[in-house]
Amino acid sequence: MGKGEVVMWEECDVIVEKREQDERKKKPESGEQLGFGTRFTDHMFTMIWDREHGWHEAKICPYQNFSMDPAALVFHYGQAIFEGMKAFRGDNDQVYMFRPEKNLERLNNSAVRLCMPRIPVDKVLKALKALLYLEKDWIPAAEGASLYIRPTMIAVEPRLDVKAAEQYLFYIILSPVSAYYAEGFNPTRIYVSEQHSRAARGGVGMAKAAGNYAAALATARQAKNNGYTEVLWLDACEKRYVEEVGTSNIFFVLDEELVTPAAEGTILEGVTRDSVLQLAESWGLKTVQRKIAIDEVIAAIEQGRLTEAFGTGTAAVISPVGELGFKEKNYSIADGTPGLLSQRLYEELRGIQTGRKDDPFGWTVRVG
Numbered sequence: 001m002g003k004g005e006v007v008m009w010e011e012c013d014v015i016v017e018k019r020e021q022d023e024r025k026k027k028p029e030s031g032e033q034l035g036f037g038t039r040f041t042d043h044m045f046t047m048i049w050d051r052e053h054g055w056h057e058a059k060i061c062p063y064q065n066f067s068m069d070p071a072a073l074v075f076h077y078g079q080a081i082f083e084g085m086k087a088f089r090g091d092n093d094q095v096y097m098f099r100p101e102k103n104l105e106r107l108n109n110s111a112v113r114l115c116m117p118r119i120p121v122d123k124v125l126k127a128l129k130a131l132l133y134l135e136k137d138w139i140p141a142a143e144g145a146s147l148y149i150r151p152t153m154i155a156v157e158p159r160l161d162v163k164a165a166e167q168y169l170f171y172i173i174l175s176p177v178s179a180y181y182a183e184g185f186n187p188t189r190i191y192v193s194e195q196h197s198r199a200a201r202g203g204v205g206m207a208k209a210a211g212n213y214a215a216a217l218a219t220a221r222q223a224k225n226n227g228y229t230e231v232l233w234l235d236a237c238e239k240r241y242v243e244e245v246g247t248s249n250i251f252f253v254l255d256e257e258l259v260t261p262a263a264e265g266t267i268l269e270g271v272t273r274d275s276v277l278q279l280a281e282s283w284g285l286k287t288v289q290r291k292i293a294i295d296e297v298i299a300a301i302e303q304g305r306l307t308e309a310f311g312t313g314t315a316a317v318i319s320p321v322g323e324l325g326f327k328e329k330n331y332s333i334a335d336g337t338p339g340l341l342s343q344r345l346y347e348e349l350r351g352i353q354t355g356r357k358d359d360p361f362g363w364t365v366r367v368g
């Protein structure tokens with residue numbers, strides 16, 4: 001392990017402990033199929049929080065295992081939240097992030113909901129930039145590939161009474177990922193779940209809380225076993241209103257308006273969702289955030305008024321929906337191929353993210 005050097009982090013310093021060159025991992029070959037989140041870079045960022053010191057011991061260090069007490073509260077009562085964002089390699093090897101403050105602010109919203117401490121967004125963003133700069137050779141250059149960024153916070157205080165922990169660990173790890181659409185911009189088959197729900201009013205659906213994902217696994221498996229790609233979630237109360245698709249937000253082009261469920265506490269407010277709404281508005285499209293019943297969706301498909309549906313999220317950016325399975329019947333959307341708006345949004349967002357298109361909203365953040 002290299003000797004620690006200190007970079008200024010305003011009143012608080014970030015220690016940088018570099019892994020020796022000859023101990024570094026082999027980077028993926030260009031064109032190597034990486035899957036999602038299977039490989040991790042040489043370094044990570046960590047910091048710890050306790051009531052007395054607040055956030056401290058901020059450091060960039062070699063990627064390594066954690067040693068933790070088996071009584072750490074995260075293992076028992078699930079105080080765990082995370083984020084997902086990406087760094088991209090543009091032309092001239094310039095590195096870009098896409099709206100990273102939004103993700104870090106959303107992490108703070110999740111933290112508040114789960115009684116966890118907020119992170120200092122500016123300082124963490126600075127540290128993240130330093131980490132990305134150190135790991136820039138890990139950012140794949142292939143079209144569509146990127147370096148996935150996973151900030152995570154967990155409760156590490158060892159005790160078993162049910163209460164908010166008084167010690168936390170925050171860390172950021174990085175994982176090179178291939179283009180999501182290795183086989184083209186393929187529409188998905190979506191299964192409408194009438195049995196399970198993802199989040200209830202007043203619950204934690206608006207937080208990127210680890211428990212939400214565990215709760216969704218059985219339904220996702222059910223969908224896959226029935227030949228579908230993902231689950232379309234309906235509201236928990238009436239099983240009537242559309243909420244999200246898998247771990248993405250859902251959009252419909254209905255009567256030439258772009259419609260998405262209103263964010264009323266049960267859906268995760270995606271950064272991609274917000275970006276799609278702003279882009280579509282700027283193109284003169286009418287956008288509507290409202291309740292949308294599954295019966296309305298099905299009727300509109302049958303009447304030919306629903307011309308496109310797609311999911312939005314950091315992983316895939318835009319994921320066109322080709323077919324809906326609801327109550328033992330399948331409904332093909334338009335002709336089952338990706339719609340024009342889906343394609344245009346995908347191209348535009350990808351272009352902005354990699355610095356190849358104008359960025360009128362000031363969304364990209366340069367690293368280095």
Ligand SMILES: *Cc1c(COP(=O)(O)O)cnc(C)c1O
Binds near residue numbers: 268272
């Ligand atoms: C992360 C996530 C999204 C998408 O959010 P982005 O910020 O666009 O990546 C949507 N729904 C759920 C449940 C999520 O976890």
